[in-house]
Amino acid sequence: MSEQISLTGYVPDSANGKRLDQTLAEMFPDYSRSRLKSWITEGCVQVEGTVVDRPREKVLQGMAIEVTAELQQEQRFAAQPMALNIVYEDDDIMVINKPAGLVVHPGAGTPDGTLLNALLxxxxxxxxxxxAGIVHRLDKDTTGLMVVAKTIPAQTHLVAALQNREITREYEAICNGVLTAxxxxxxxxARHPTKRTHMAVVALGKPAVTHYRVAERFRAHTHLRLRLETGRTHQIRVHMAHLRHPLVGDQTYGGRPRPPQQADEAFLLCLRQFRRQALHAIRLELHHPITGEWMTWEAPTPPDxxxxxQMLRRDRAQHGMDD
Structure with missing residues (x-):
């Protein structure tokens, strides 16, 4: 299903000399930048009566712009009553503390029962x-904070802020091995060359940058705080595995139990039973997409x-080791 839309206007003074895609984003904020860019490349945009299909084309104030395009309706998903841990909500955004085991968006193998269904x-x-306003995702078994847009203008601004690296996302994790600094x-x-459900460090992949610092050291593990510059699929998990320090419990990227020598049975059982990646989105900071106010949220470390x-600290103390 689709509908024909027509948008018209004149390049404002503030967009004089800017690129066409940037100008359209300013003139028609109800539509995402990616959608506007695709309309340009598909030949749906006219400037002064002439089709322009190059997003980087510069425009001048006062130029007449017309967009005539097919607006594809989004696939419809069912609304489902599910508990949500809402940390913050106003007319424009919601901040959710996602639990482990909750898939964010319907897909192959998970047609419903997702965060998207709960939001609807x-x-x-x-x-x-x-x-449904989802602008970034967390893996099924990663816990913590996500921001959701309740309106199209809020979504447009949040997507742009993510692309411009203006949103701070901080995580905590527990990895195998001891990092000294x-x-x-x-x-x-990029996608793993042979395992299609996995990601990997690939020379020709998309740029990915993760900052990390040591929060606490144990006999054979490290508690980390991490900050993302980019938001690639499985980024922290892939980067830590690349360092040969995969996250505890990460079944996909090699986080099998690696207990220290002479660990007691209670500690060994705790490690064996930790069956998800030990990763939690603990802190989120951003400018509110509508008011511009700088906002910060934190989500407490999940019980598991x-x-x-606690087990790691107990094991360290039993063996007379200081952090």
Whole structure:
């Protein structure tokens, strides 16, 4: 299903000399930058009566712009009543503390029971926003903070802020092995060449940058704080595995139990039973997409990671080691 839309206007003074795609984003904020860019390349945009299909084309104030395009309706998903841990909500955005085991968006093998279905039930009008306002994702078994846009203008601004690296996303994780210091991982990521459900560090992949610092050291593990510059699929998990320090519990990227010598049975059982990647989105900072206010949220460490950290500290103390 699709509908024909027609948008017209004149290049404002503030866009004089700017690129066409940037100008359209300013003139028609109800549509995402990616959608506007695709309309340009598909020949749906005329400037002064002439089709322009180059997004980088410069325009001048006062030029007449007309967009005539097919607007594809979003795939419809069912609203489902599900509990949501809403940390913050106003007319424009929601911040969710996602639990482990919750898939963010329907896909192969998970047609419903996702965060998107829950959002549709909590706020039905979000059905008018592409992807029900989801602008970034967390893996199924990663916990923590996500921001969701409740309106198209809010989504447009949040997507742009993500692309411009203006949103701070900080995580905590527990990895195998002892790291002596923090650092930066600047390694490109792409789909794994043979394992199609996996990602990997690949020379010709998309740029990916992760900053990390040591929060606490144990006998054979390290508690980390990490900050993303980019948001590639599985980025932290892939980067830490690349360093040969995969996250505890990460079944996909090699985080099998690696206990220290002479660990007691309680500690060994805790490690064996930790069956998800030990990764939590602990802090989120951004400019509110409508008001511009700088906002910060934190989500407490989830109980399973708290228990694991307690076991790690107990094991360290039993063997007379200081952090």
């Amino acid at each position: 039930h909590h706020f039905p009008a979000i059905d008018q926003v592409p992807r 923090g650092g930066v991982i600047d390694e490109p990521i 990671m708290v228990e694991l950290l």
